[in-house]
Amino acid sequence: MEGIEIRIAMLTSELFPVFAGGLGKAVYNFAKSLENQLDITIFIPKLEWDGDLNCKIVEIPFDLTLHVYKTREKFSYAEDWDSRTQTDNFNRALTKLVSLEQFDIIHAHDWMTFPAGIELQKQGTPLIVHMHSTEYDRTGGNPRDWVVKMEKAGMEAADLVITNSRYLQCELEKLYGIPASKIRVVYNGINMAKFQKSFFGTKKLGPYVLFVGRHTIQKGLWQLLHAARLVIDKRPETKFMIVGKGPDTPSLIKLAAELGLHENMIFTGQVSEEQLVAAYRLADLFVMPSVSEPFGLVALEAAAAEKPIIISKTSGVAEFFYHCFKVDYWDIRRLASHILELLEYSPLSDEMSVRGFREAQNFTWDKVSQGLVHVYKEVKHG
Amino acid sequence: MVKLGFSAVLHQPWRIRKFNFLEIGQGKNYFDEELNKSLFKRISRKSYLPTLKIMTELAEDHKDFRINLSFTGSFLDQAERYRPKVLTALKELNKTGALEIAAETYYHSLAFLVSAGEFDAQVKLHLKKMKELFNVRPVIFRNTESFYNNDVAKAAERLGFKGIITEGSEKFLGWRSPGHPYRADGTKLMLLLRNYRMSDDIGFRFSAPMWEEYPLTADKYASWMSAVSDPYVMIYIDFETFGEHHWPETGIMEFLRHLPSEMSKYSNVSWVKLSELLKLKPVDSLDIPWFVSWADVDRDLSAWLGNRMQQSAFNSHKSLEADVKKTADPELLETWRKLGTSDHFYYMSTKFAGDEEVHNYFRCEVYSSPYEAFSNYMNILQDFKLAVKNKLARVK
Known part of the structure; x- marks a missing residue:
């Protein structure tokens, strides 16, 4: 994999070991599998993050109306992250910080970071949005309208969409009207x-x-x-x-x-x-x-x-x-x-x-990273 | 001179229905009447009836045409129940004089591994059925799925057979050809060996576009046959090869229809009944102490007894023999025998290399996975065990 010079900005609201659910774990493992191959910077909310990744980590300071970042306590903050204002504030700060540096690709994980992804794409950086789940899945069929819109906008704007299964791909086609031609499946791996x-x-x-x-x-x-x-x-x-x-x-x-x-x-x-x-x-x-x-x-x-x-x-x-x-x-x-x-x-x-x-044993992180690099190359080189 | 023993087997298992663990002890029926019926009707329409018609016509048009068939009892019972026309068609073919019938185990079972008594009983049931339906006493025996070793030959000799069929596998042949007459070690029986290459040309490869010989035509196949330097070639395939494994669109029916006239262009090839091969003089005897069969690339018993689920299910079934027979209840005995059909164990196979496609082909109509095949079977067996126990309690 040497010789690939792609600079990736990963945008996420969670990152293991300071995490709420599967998202933080998944992003951590993606980054781990790529850390020695690509130049990756991960943008996260201010989490006092202390994990072990050979990547640059940038924490976003921004105004929070809720004290959801008592990160050592095992509560889930994703479910508290429910205000539109809060999301907007986060994304504004995120956009500002990311645009200070030069990247080849923005890789935005789940809806909370999509608005920033879209904004950065407008400034000229290609965008990949990664759907780990949908609002429909998370809420048992009672989605919040504004979240669905955010997901849809992200996927529509994106150069490519990554999902972790064909099952999810079908949902994206069915529920959001995203064409299969711009969706790529990268399965998760396991240690x-x-x-x-x-x-x-x-x-x-x-x-x-x-x-x-x-x-x-x-x-x-x-x-x-x-x-x-x-x-x-x-x-x-x-x-x-x-x-x-x-x-x-x-x-x-x-x-x-x-x-x-x-x-x-x-x-x-x-x-x-x-x-x-x-x-x-x-x-x-x-x-x-x-x-x-x-x-x-x-x-x-x-x-x-x-x-x-x-x-x-x-x-x-x-x-x-x-x-x-x-x-x-x-x-x-x-x-x-x-x-x-x-x-x-x-x-x-x-x-x-x-x-x-x-x-x-087939689900190695090597395969995952190959899958991701493949998508990155596709976006970078067309 | 090459003698061509063209042979096929007709078999249908009594497939069991989905049986929930929670139903154990409720005395519900085990067999999937709807599924068995619809499959039998479909296969009759696509394969049995049209193919038997062609074979009968061939026998009428070519006086040298010969065909060898073996049927399982469960196939014949299902024909009787779901599509009696198939039996009529078989009898028609038999009337032409071109047909020879080989014996099998009645329930397409692994009865040889259960007990000598059960094995003999199932073969005798089969002989009785052949007498009733076709008024014949087969002299050639083919054990379920051609599974064989020296002891199977001895058992067949005990039951009065003159010849026995198995796979012409390199495992015991080495460099030798399957087209020479051998004696089964320690017996007077002639061992008839299937030429699997020329059988698989029809059975497997016929409709495979990736095959370099595709498409296989009757004249090409006849020319191959005439080029064989062995005394005989025995082809043994699933009867459903015609019309079901290969759909009519592949040209398989035309292939069959034209084979006799293409063969007749070569004076050194003749169609034979397998019993005619008994006249050949054996070149040697073959010692086969371990089990061989015609299944999978392994050509052994691993398709039915390869994993711990299969072994456990087989042993659980086998362990009921004495109690079932003690009940002297013909219905319980018949059910137990239907549950001993090898197909049930085949569905539980977890083998991967190469053959999974074949396993899945046969499994997909019934189960989505070997685990379901096993658990479903075991649930039924638990229920059956209770039924036997209850019956015994009442007898006492």
Whole structure:
């Protein structure tokens, strides 16, 4: 890859390890995979960022009406980032700072940075917008109008749009009217080694089914709880570990109680990276019953931790991952059936986890960076 | 002089329906009547009926034309149930005198690996069916998917066969040609070996535009056949090659229709019934201690028993034999045998290299993945186990 001289400005509202959700992690990993090949500058809000990247990091100081940057606390600020004014302020400051330097390409991640991207493109720098999810996905079909407009404007203006799955590409075509000809798919990658850690000792919990994700309507937790009821009727000793939190957490806890599942459901809340790896490694199987899931990195992580996985057909990962169960998110009885089968038939769960692990190894960051460089070249050289 | 033993097998499994874990113990039926019926009707329309018609016409027009077929019992039972016309067409072909029938296991099963008693029972059921439908007693035996070793030959000899079919694989032939007569080691049986190259020319490559010999025409194939210096060539293919694996648009039906007249241009090629090959004098005996078959590139049992799911499902099924027979319930026995059809295990294959396309071709109509094939099968087997247990409790 040497000899490519492309200067990239990456614009993002989150960056691991100071992050809220998948976006910050994804941008960090993209940057990590490219740090030694390209000249990358990452523009982020003032986060007191202290990660390890061989890139230039520029923090944007700007007026905040909310104190959302107590960054060491594990709360999500994306959900607080809901005012138009705040977005405008951020983008104004962002545009100003980026335009002080010379770049070949602006790579803007998700809608929060699109207005700046558009402005900078007007000043002459080609723009790539990267859609990690859509407002429709994040809000369970109740999108904020002004956010949708911002997403649409960004994609329409952009020279090229990057998404992380064909599934998401179809949504962009359908919901935003973006032509397929300007969309490029770059799948996410995974750091396999991180999930290889062994955890010894007795597993006090007994057999458990793992879920990881934000508690929003799009994640299919309502369906999972109802499936859990059917599973527990057959195998009362089964536990369900629900990692993460979100706006729906209280109503889910209430539903679990109503279904009589209080002894079987474990709501862990947000956990550390270390705890998350342990949760994967000790689980018997992993479920991702999302109603809509642009990619579904958690499913690849579970496969990397050598666990059998059940995923919904309405997810990005379902379009390329073979060694798993795929279900319709609304088919609660089938979901319950597959959970029971994986708990009951060890040859099934062994075969699936061994094959799934090997399959997950295909999703290397090398491939991701090749994909990104390819898109950069296309934009730069036409 | 090359003797051409042109042969095909007709088989349909009793496909099982989607069976949820939550349904175990509810006594619901296992087989997908709708799917089996619609597939059988479609394949009858596209392949069985038109192809049998052509073969019968060929037998009438060319008095030297010979065709060898083997059927599984589950194919014949489905024909009887869903499309009796297919049976009539088979009987018509039989009447011409050009047809020879080889024996198979009734349920297209791995019964040889279950028990000697079960193997004998399934072959005898098959012989009985041949007698009933066609009034013949086959002398050639072909085990399910041509799977074979020395012991299969011994079992076939015990059952009164004179010849046995398997794959002409380099695994045991080495440099030798599959076109010479060999004796099955330790028996008096003639071992008839499939020429897989010339079989696959029709079975697989016929409609592959990437193949350098594409398109394959009857005159080209006849010229290849006349150039063979071996005493015989045995072609064995899926009957559905005609019209289903290769659609009529590929020209496969015309290929078949013109083959006898093209062959007749060469005086050194003759069509034979496989039993005529028994007269050849064996050049050697072949010792094949391990299992071979005609499936996949591996040509062994790994297509059915290659992974732990397949082995576990097969063993779970096998372990029910004694209890099922103890119930003396013919319906339970028949269900158990239908569940022993090798196709169920084939759908569970996770093999990747090369053959996945073939596996997927046969699987896609039923399951989206080998994991579903396995779990579905196991759910049914759990339910069946309960049914057997209940029956035994009542008998006592």
